[in-house]
Amino acid sequence: MIEVTGLTKKYGDKTAVNNLTFTVQPGIVTGFLGPNGAGKSTTMRMIAGLDAPTSGSVLVNGRPYRNAKAPMAELGTLLEAKAVHTSRSAFNHLLALAQTNGVPKSRVTDVIDLVGLGEVAKKRTGGFSLGMGQRLGIASALLGDPQTIILDEPINGLDPEGILWVRNLLKGLAAEGRTVFVSSHLMSEMSQTAQHLVVIGRGELIADVDEAAFVAMASTNVVLVRTPQATELRDLLIGPDVSVSSPEAGLLEVHGLNAEQIGDVAFEHHLRLHGLAVQEASLEEAFMEMTRDTVEFHAQTTEENAGRHQVGAGEVR
Amino acid sequence: MTAAVLNRQDVGVTPRLAGMKVTQWRVIKSEWTKFRSLRSSVITLLVAVLLTIGLGALISGVVAAHWADAKPDERASFHALDTSLSGIGIAQLAIGVLGVLLLSGEYSTGMIRSSLTAVPRRLAVLWAKISVFAGVVGIVSIASAFGAFFLGQSLLSSKHISVSITSPDALRMVFGAGVYMVLVGIIGMALGGLLRNTAAGISSLVAMFFVIPPVLGLLPSSIADRVGPYLPSNAGQAFWTHATGTHLSALAGFAVLCAWAAAAVAAAALRMKRADA
Numbered sequence: 001m002i003e004v005t006g007l008t009k010k011y012g013d014k015t016a017v018n019n020l021t022f023t024v025q026p027g028i029v030t031g032f033l034g035p036n037g038a039g040k041s042t043t044m045r046m047i048a049g050l051d052a053p054t055s056g057s058v059l060v061n062g063r064p065y066r067n068a069k070a071p072m073a074e075l076g077t078l079l080e081a082k083a084v085h086t087s088r089s090a091f092n093h094l095l096a097l098a099q100t101n102g103v104p105k106s107r108v109t110d111v112i113d114l115v116g117l118g119e120v121a122k123k124r125t126g127g128f129s130l131g132m133g134q135r136l137g138i139a140s141a142l143l144g145d146p147q148t149i150i151l152d153e154p155i156n157g158l159d160p161e162g163i164l165w166v167r168n169l170l171k172g173l174a175a176e177g178r179t180v181f182v183s184s185h186l187m188s189e190m191s192q193t194a195q196h197l198v199v200i201g202r203g204e205l206i207a208d209v210d211e212a213a214f215v216a217m218a219s220t221n222v223v224l225v226r227t228p229q230a231t232e233l234r235d236l237l238i239g240p241d242v243s244v245s246s247p248e249a250g251l252l253e254v255h256g257l258n259a260e261q262i263g264d265v266a267f268e269h270h271l272r273l274h275g276l277a278v279q280e281a282s283l284e285e286a287f288m289e290m291t292r293d294t295v296e297f298h299a300q301t302t303e304e305n306a307g308r309h310q311v312g313a314g315e316v317r
Numbered sequence: 318m319t320a321a322v323l324n325r326q327d328v329g330v331t332p333r334l335a336g337m338k339v340t341q342w343r344v345i346k347s348e349w350t351k352f353r354s355l356r357s358s359v360i361t362l363l364v365a366v367l368l369t370i371g372l373g374a375l376i377s378g379v380v381a382a383h384w385a386d387a388k389p390d391e392r393a394s395f396h397a398l399d400t401s402l403s404g405i406g407i408a409q410l411a412i413g414v415l416g417v418l419l420l421s422g423e424y425s426t427g428m429i430r431s432s433l434t435a436v437p438r439r440l441a442v443l444w445a446k447i448s449v450f451a452g453v454v455g456i457v458s459i460a461s462a463f464g465a466f467f468l469g470q471s472l473l474s475s476k477h478i479s480v481s482i483t484s485p486d487a488l489r490m491v492f493g494a495g496v497y498m499v500l501v502g503i504i505g506m507a508l509g510g511l512l513r514n515t516a517a518g519i520s521s522l523v524a525m526f527f528v529i530p531p532v533l534g535l536l537p538s539s540i541a542d543r544v545g546p547y548l549p550s551n552a553g554q555a556f557w558t559h560a561t562g563t564h565l566s567a568l569a570g571f572a573v574l575c576a577w578a579a580a581a582v583a584a585a586a587l588r589m590k591r592a593d594a
Contacts, residue, residue: 049437050430051593061330066437071339073332077434083427085355092354093431099347100435102337140431145333 031194072144086126130157226275372404401469416505459495
C-alpha cells in the first residue's frame with residue numbers, strides 16, 4: 001500500500017506537486033495519469049525517497065521507505081528507463097543492486113529470463129535500445145520480489161508485444177496481492193490495464209476513482225437516434241435538461257436522456273426508430289476533458305477550447 | 318486475496334525472498350561488483366600503476382645514465398628515493414580522476430537513483446564506495462610504490478647512488494606514497510559526489526593539486542610560506558618525499574592531508590544525505 005498525504009514539492013517558486021493526497025491499494029493495478037509535466041515523476045521519486053517532499057508525507061507499506069530494513073522487498077521501482085551505468089553489463093548491474101539487499105544471485109538470472117534479456121545480459125547496457133532499457137528497468141524493479149511496485153511510463157519504447165507483456169505482468173502482480181502503481185500520459189494504455197485511476201494535472205489531484213467511474217464522471221453520454229421523423233421526435237424530447245442537435249438529416253444527438261427514455265417516448269408517440277445507440281465517451285476523451293485546463297504547455301490551437309467547461313467538475317476534486 | 322496477504326501490508330512486509338536485509342557489508346560487496354565490472358575503472362587503475370612504476374624507472378634510468386655529467390648542486394639535491402617515486406606526481410592524477418569518476422559517473426548516468434533506491438539509507442553507499450576504493454587502490458598503489466622504489470633503486474645502484482629500504486625513513490616514505498594516492502583518490506571521490514559532474518570534479522581536483530600550488534609560489538614568500546605547507550599536495554610531500562617546500566613534519570603533513578580528505582568527505586556526505594538524488 002502507498003499512502004500519500006498532503007504531499008507538496010516546490011522547486012524555488014515553481015510548485016511541481018501541490019498537496020496531493022491519495023492511497024494506492026494492494027491487489028489492483030492503479031494508473032497514475034496526467035499530461036506530461038503534471039508532476040507524476042516527481043511524486044514517484046518522493047515515494048521512493050529520492051526527492052524529499054517540501055511538506056506532506058508518503059508511506060510505503062505503512063512506513064517511510066527510507067526506514068525499510070529490506071527496501072527492495074518493500075518497493076520495486078522503474079523511475080526512468082536508464083538509471084544504469086552505461087558501461088556495465090545488465091547482469092552486473094542487477095547483481096550489484098541485488099547484493100545490497102541480500103537478494104540471491106539465482107534471482108538475478110531469474111528476472112533476466114523473465115524480462116527476456118537472457119541473450120544480452122552480458123552486454124554493456126549502453127548499447128541497449130529504449131525497449132531493452134525498459135525491460136532492464138522492470139527486471140530491477142522485480143529483483144527483490146517486492147510487495148509494492150511503482151513504474152514510471154513502463155511501456156515507453158516497447159513494441160506491441162512488449163506492451164502486451166507488461167500489461168499482463170502488471171495484472172499478474174496485482175492478482176498476487178501486490179500494490180501496483182503505474183504512470184502514463186496515455187489514457188488508452190491505462191484503460192486496458194488499470195482498475196483504479198489517480199489523475200493529476202499541474203501537480204494537483206483531479207480524480208481518484210475507479211476506471212469506470214472516471215469515464216462516467218468526466219463525460220456526458222450521448223445517445224444517437226436515427227429516425228425518419230426527426231423533427232417530431234426532437235420536439236418531444238427537448239426539455240430543461242435535455243439538448244438535441246442534428247448533425248445530419250434523420251440523425252439526432254441527444255444529451256441528457258438515456259436510450260430507454262428516448263425509446264419509450266418514441267414508442268408512446270408511434271414514431272419510427274431506425275437506430276438507437278449510446279455513444280460512451282472513451283477514457284481517452286474523459287482524460288482530455290478533465291485535464292484540458294491543466295495541460296502545462298497548451299498548443300496554440302487549443303485556445304478555442306478554453307471556454308469549454310469541465311463536465312461534472314463539481315463532483316471531481 | 319487472503320486475509321494473510323492483507324495483514325502483511327500493515328507495517329512493512331516480510332520479504333518473499335528469505336534473508337533479505339540491507340547491511341553495510343552487503344553494500345560493500347555491491348560496490349566491489351560495481352568497481353570490478355567497469356572496464357574504465359580497471360584501466361585507470363592500471364594506468365596509475367604504469368605511471369608509478371614506469372615513469373619512476375624511466376627517470377631513475379636517465380638520472381643514472383647521466384650521473385657522471387651531473388653538476389655538484391644537482392648531486393647535492395638528489396634523493397634516490399624521491400627519484401624512484403617521481404612517477405607518483407603524475408599517477409596521483411589518474412587515481413584522483415578514478416575517485417571522481419566513481420561517484421560522478423553514477424550521477425551522470427542516472428545509476429545513482431538505482432543505487433539510492435536500493436539503499437535508501439544513503440550514506441551506507443558512500444561509506445561502501447570509500448571502503449572499496451581505499452581497499453583496492455590502497456593495495457594497488459602501495460604495491461606499485463614499492464615496485465617503483467625497488468626498480469628505481471636497482472637502476473640507480475649501477476652508479477652506487479641507490480638507497481636501501483632499510484635506510485632511515487625509506488619504508489615510511491614508500492608506504493606513505495601509496496597512502497598518499499589513496500587520500501588523493503578519496504578527495505577526488507568527494508569532489509565527484511559534491512559536484513555530481515565529471516568535468517567539474519576533475520577540474521577542481523586538477524586545480525587543487527596542480528594549479529593552486531605553483532600559483533601560490535608566485536605570491537610573496539611571506540604568504541606562500543605560511544599557506545603553502547597546508548595545501549594538500551604539499552602536506553602529502555611532507556610524509557612521502559624529501560621536498561624542502563614544507564616545514565611540516567611527516568606526521569603533521571599526514572594529519573593535514575587527512576583533514577582535507579575528511580572535510581571533503583563530510584561535505585559530500587552532507588550533500589548526498591540532504592539533497593534530492
